[in-house]
Amino acid sequence: MDQFLKLKIEKPYAIIGDIHGCFLEFERLVNKIRKEYGKDTFIISVGDTVDRGDYNIETIEFCFYLKKEGNFIEIQSNHNRKFVKWLKGKNVRISYGMQKTVNEFLALPEERQIELREEYIKYYSECPLYLIINDNVVVAHAGIKDDMIGKTGDKIKSFVLYGKTTGRYTEKGFPERLDWTKDRILRPDSPKIVYGHVVYDEPYINNRCYGIDTGCVLGNKLTAYIPDEERFIYQKAEKVYFSFD
Template identity: 70%
Template sequence: MDSFLAIKTDTPYAVIGDIHGCVKEFEKLVNTIRKEYGSECLIISAGDTVDRGDYNIRTLELCMTLYEEGNFLEVQSNHNHKLVRWLKGGKVKISYGMQKTVDEFNKLSESERLELTERYLNYYSKCPLYIVINNRTVVAHAGIKDNMIGKVDKKVKSFVLYGETTGRITEEGFPERIDWTVSRNIQPDSPKIVYGHVVFKEPYINNLCYGIDTGCVLGNKLTAYLPEEDRFIFQKAEKTYFTFK
């Protein structure tokens, strides 16, 4: 749904960075969080759950199962948005990372493929563009600027899904991104903004913005952040699943 979700909760909540088909690390991290904070702990995925990794369908299925069980939410993201367009028959450019997801789908029987497609499209249609928790934390895949919070127009959606880039490519093979956190003007009531999308070796913290995509699929680690406790929990990658070179 192209709307944002505002929730209030007294229970702990944790935000998990980009999973990219690393289902083993994802499952272990969820279990660690639930063991420590209980099954009522709300877990929020910052999106990009598919592509590049080895277990994309299993990751989708786990996200949907957790959502159906309760206490799990996911925000919209560029990789998942592209998958939805492909599942709907849209014309998309399939990169090597996405090809791994497509290959998994194509290995399914026709009935399995149709069933999973219907289930996932229904699930993703319920994913909000971003989530505001207790007016103290905002979770958005690529981040969000303060003047965008509470809005859902095309400009906001583009920023939330893709962020801002210069159009150049870095030596590591990533799009050169503009660090929107640098110009943020913090106020006494400014919320924390937790996001993924941009890969860091360690969580990137700047002006109450927390970048938590720590490149699990690249062989580093999967990160969860608990804003109320100001605490990180990490799950080391079992291997390097993907490289850009």
């Protein structure tokens, strides 16, 4: 759905950064969180659960499993949106990172391909564009500006999924992105904004904005943020799954 979703969560919850097919680290981090906070801890994914890693289908199926348990939600993101377009038969440019997801999917038995295609298209159609939690935390894949919160539309969707770029690339091969958090003017009631998409070595905190994609697929770590405790929980990457070199 291209709409935002407001949630009232009265139990512990954690927000996990970009997973990118790192199923082993994802499962371990969820287990680590729930061991400490309880089995009904609510888990939120900032998206980009597929591409670049080695276990994309396992990651998708784990998301299905968590959602069926009733304590999980994922928001829309650029990589997952592109995968859905491919599943629908639309013409998309398949990068090396996405090729890993496509290859895993095509290696499945034909009957399972048909089932998974239908399941995933339906699953993603139910992912909200962004979340507003308890009126004091907003979760959006690439971030969101204050004047966009509580609104929808093509311009907002583009920002939420892709952020803003300069058209240039960094030394590591990432698109050079504009740091929209620097221009944020805080008010006493400004919500925390939690996002992924942009890779940092450590969680990036600026003007009550929290970037939590810490490059697990690149060999760093997967990060979870606990807003109510201002705390981060990490799971070290098993290996380097992907490189831009």
